Amino acid sequence: MTAFTVYLDQVFLGNMVMNYIILWAAAKISRVPVGKTRLAAGAALGAGYAVVALLPGCSLLLTIGFKTAASIIITAATFFPVPLRKFITCLGCFYLTSFVLGGLVFGVIFFFHAGVITSLSGVGVIINQHLWTGILLGLAAFWAAVKGFNALQKKGLLxxxxxxxxxxxxxxxxxxxxxxxxxxxxxxxxxxxxxxxxxxxxxxxxxxxxxxxxxxxxxxxxxxxxxxxxxxxxxxxxxxxxxxxxxxxxxxxxxxxxxxxxxxxxxxxxxxxxxxxxxxxxxxxxxxxxxxxxxxxxxxxxxxx
Structure with a gap:
């Protein structure tokens, strides 16, 4: 089995940036006012979960049940207190922006990879090589899409x-x-x-x-x-x-x-x-x-x- 090194500081920082943008976008879509401190706290909580889940003996944290619980806790920490229906809206927006931004990042990572992927272990190597390229360009594309949508909205085209x-x-x-x-x-x-x-x-x-x-x-x-x-x-x-x-x-x-x-x-x-x-x-x-x-x-x- 091919082994590759995971740097936990990079995992934390990468997840911190991604989570902050995801929570910011979720707040905008759901129209719930949230301060920068609460966004940073929610992002740090999610980044901490990602780091702990990668530690030896903590693979149970990567199951669907724990991922769902973690997303609920992160959303609650960021948006609480809100009514239940509004919280469900915030949670749905959190998942929506997570999938959209995550898809952009992975799309950029594999777009920049030249060659054929011959094994599952090679996927991890590719992600490790192009992680920051994927994050930065994915965030740039996400930002451009949001700005474009806002521009169309301001002009009354939507x-x-x-x-x-x-x-x-x-x-x-x-x-x-x-x-x-x-x-x-x-x-x-x-x-x-x-x-x-x-x-x-x-x-x-x-x-x-x-x-x-x-x-x-x-x-x-x-x-x-x-x-x-x-x-x-x-x-x-x-x-x-x-x-x-x-x-x-x-x-x-x-x-x-x-x-x-x-x-x-x-x-x-x-x-x-x-x-x-x-x-x-x-x-x-x-x-x-x-x-x-x-x-x-x-x-x-x-x-x-």
Missing amino acids: ENIFKIPVLIRTDSKQVKVDALLDTGNQLEDPMTGHPVIVVEYSLLKPLLPMRLHPFFEADGDADIWEILSSLSGCGAASRFSAIPFQSLGKTKGLLLGYRPDEILLEQHGRKPCAVKAVLAIYRKSLFPGGSCQALLGPNLLDPAS
Whole structure:
């Protein structure tokens, strides 16, 4: 059997770099704000696991069960605390970016190898020879792909693919907004359990009671509990509730939830479909230029919604 040397410091450093990029990309895709310290901690945890798994007598750590447990622990260490559904999204994004980046690295490694591979032991030798070439060029290709995607998104070239018109009706009034499909929107109304669509106040204003307008048109964030108190005695009070959310810099935020009579999604080439959802009223503009005025999650596209 052909033997080759494994340098544990290179294994740790290579895995540290790869894991950091994987976790960073997973955070971007899942739209969960994570600081650099948490990303570095998760990356170091994964790199430490990779080193220990290569030590004599630790081959059990390379089984599927341990790999799955390690990925769950790494993801939890990086993204906790998040709701269970959001955590599952983060874990899925972690696996997705791992496979994509891993495939790029191995593709580059074997692309630079000239010759025929005659044995399985030769695979290890090839990887050892071109490891850093594969990592650096793989990361460069991954970075270029992400930057290219962002550039297309900024120019609005991808917008129509993910834009869904939404028709909202209350009593005899209706408004139509353009919603962007947002994989990071996993909000649920705590009262009904229905998915939440985040909508700009300016578009919903014609449907809302007049007494709510000053709260959203004043400077500063509106006090949700004060708004709900002001609705006491109003016939539309039962339509409103508080919806908790978290974002960068705010872990215990509240949005005002609103339940209209009907919400219709107008998907491309299909008949408008009624969905059970709650609207979260957002005071500011969601997108520069007003190209979209709402955010909806992928769970609303499920026929069972």
